[in-house]
Amino acid sequence: MPSDNVLIIGGGPAGLEAARLLAGIGTRVTLVEKRDFLGGTPIAERYAALTHGFHDAEEMMNKMIQDVTNSPLVDVRLGSTVTAAEGEAGNFKVTVVKSGNGKGEDIVEAGAVIIATGFQHFDPGRETQMYGYYEYDDVITLADAEGMLKDGHFNKPSNGQVPERVCFIQCVGSRDRQIGNEFCSKVCCGISSKQAIEVRQVSPSTKVFIFYIDMRMYGYWENEIYWPAQEKYHVQYIKGIVTEIIKKGDRLLIRGEDTTMGRPMEVPMDIVVLAVGMEASMGTRQMAQIFGVKQNKYKFIDVPHDALNPVGTSVPGVFVAGAAAGPKDLDDSISMAGTAAIQAAGLVRKLAAV
Ligand SMILES: Cc1cc2nc3c(=O)[nH]c(=O)nc-3n(C[C@H](O)[C@H](O)[C@H](O)COP(=O)(O)OP(=O)(O)OC[C@H]3O[C@@H](n4cnc5c(N)ncnc54)[C@H](O)[C@@H]3O)c2cc1C
Ligand code: SF4
Incomplete structure (x- = not known):
C-alpha cells in the first residue's frame, strides 16, 4: 500500500x-x-x-x-x-x-x-584566494558580518574600535576556475550591498567600498538595494581585483588593480569582508x-x-x-x-x- x-x-x-x-x-x-x-x-x-x-x-x-x-x-x-x-x-x-x-x-x-x-559557505582558507581570513582578525566573511550586525554594531574585531574604512571583496570562492567553482553564487553581490547599507546605518562615519569583477543583481535587489546603496548611502563601488592583503600597523593594506582606471591600487582598510560563495x-x-x-x-x-x-x-x-x-x-x-x-x-x- x-x-x-x-x-x-x-x-x-x-x-x-x-x-x-x-x-x-x-x-x-x-x-x-x-x-x-x-x-x-x-x-x-x-x-x-x-x-x-x-x-x-x-x-x-x-x-x-x-x-x-x-x-x-x-x-x-x-x-x-x-x-x-x-x-x-x-x-x-x-x-x-x-x-x-x-x-x-x-x-x-x-x-x-x-x-x-x-548550502555551506565557501571556506576562505581554501586554496587560491588567500586573503588572510585565518591570519587577521579584521578579515571577516559575510556570515561573520551578519553576526555583528545582528548584535547592533560593526566594530573592528581586533580592538572593538569603530572602523574608518570598510571594504567588501566580491566573488571569493565563486567564478574561480582554479578551484573548479566557475559558477556565480548569485546572492553575494546583493548581500554585500545590503550589508554595506547596514554598516552605513549603524556607523554613518564609516566609508564603505565594494571591490567587484562585475555586479550581478536582478529584480528587487537592483532597485531596493544596489541603487540606494550608491545614491542614498554613498557606498563606493570599484571595479577591481584585489590580489593581496597585508597587515600595516593596526590596519590592513589592500593591494590590487583598479581595472577601470587600469592602474595598481594600494588602500588602507580597517575591516575587509569577504563575499564568500555558496557550495553544496x-x-x-x-x-x-x-x-x-x-x-x-x-x-x-x-x-x-x-x-x-x-x-x-x-x-x-x-x-x-x-x-x-x-x-x-x-x-x-x-x-x-x-x-x-x-x-x-x-x-x-x-x-x-x-
Ligand atoms: C551571508 C548571507 C546572507 C543572506 N541573506 C539573505 C537575504 O537577506 N535574503 C535572501 O533572499 N537570501 C539571503 N541569503 C540566501 C539564503 O541564506 C538562502 O537562500 C537560504 O538559506 C536557502 O535555504 P535552504 O533551506 O535551501 O538552505 P539552508 O538555509 O542551508 O537550510 C538547509 C537545512 O538543511 C539541514 N541539513 C543539511 N544537511 C542535512 C542532513 N544530512 N540531514 C538533515 N538536515 C540537514 C541544515 O541543517 C539546514 O537546517 C543569504 C546568504 C548568505 C550567505
Ligand atoms: S559576488 Fe556577485 S558576481 Fe561574484 S559570485 Fe557572488 S553574486 Fe556572483
Missing part, C-alpha cells in the same frame, strides 16, 4: 516552507533536521536582516517555524538525519537516525521525498548519494534542464528545493519549495488512489 506521507530532509527556509504548505493542504509530513533547531542557515549563522524589506531574520524564521511545529500533521525530527533509503515513488523506506539525547534509529515510510539540505552542503552531497540522485559538476543536486520543472531530480518521487539545487536567494528557495510541495502531494495522492 503506497504511503501518503512526504519526507522532507532539511529544516531551513525551503524545507519549512514545503512542510507548512503540505500540512496546509492536509498532507502528512516527516521533517528531518540534523541540527537541534529549525531555521536553517539564517538561524545557524545568525543573520541580521533579510531582504526584501530588511526584516529581522529571527522573527521571520520563527513565524515559519511556528507554523510547522504547531501543525499536528508534521512530525519534526530534530538532531536527526537519513542514513539509508530503499524503494521507489509511493513506497520509500528511509532510515532516520537520531544522534545525541534519545538517540535511536527508525524506518520512515514515505510516498515522496523532498531534499532541502541547503555536506548533507546535500550525502542525500544525493543515499537516494541515488544525479549531482551536477559542483555537487549540487541536478535538476532536469527544463524551465517548467525546476524541482524534479533524476529519481522519480524525489524532489529538490532551495539551495540544495544551487545558489539561491530566499525568493527562489521559497518558490521552489512551493512547487516541490505541490508535486509531492500530487504524486502521493495519485498513487494512493490507484
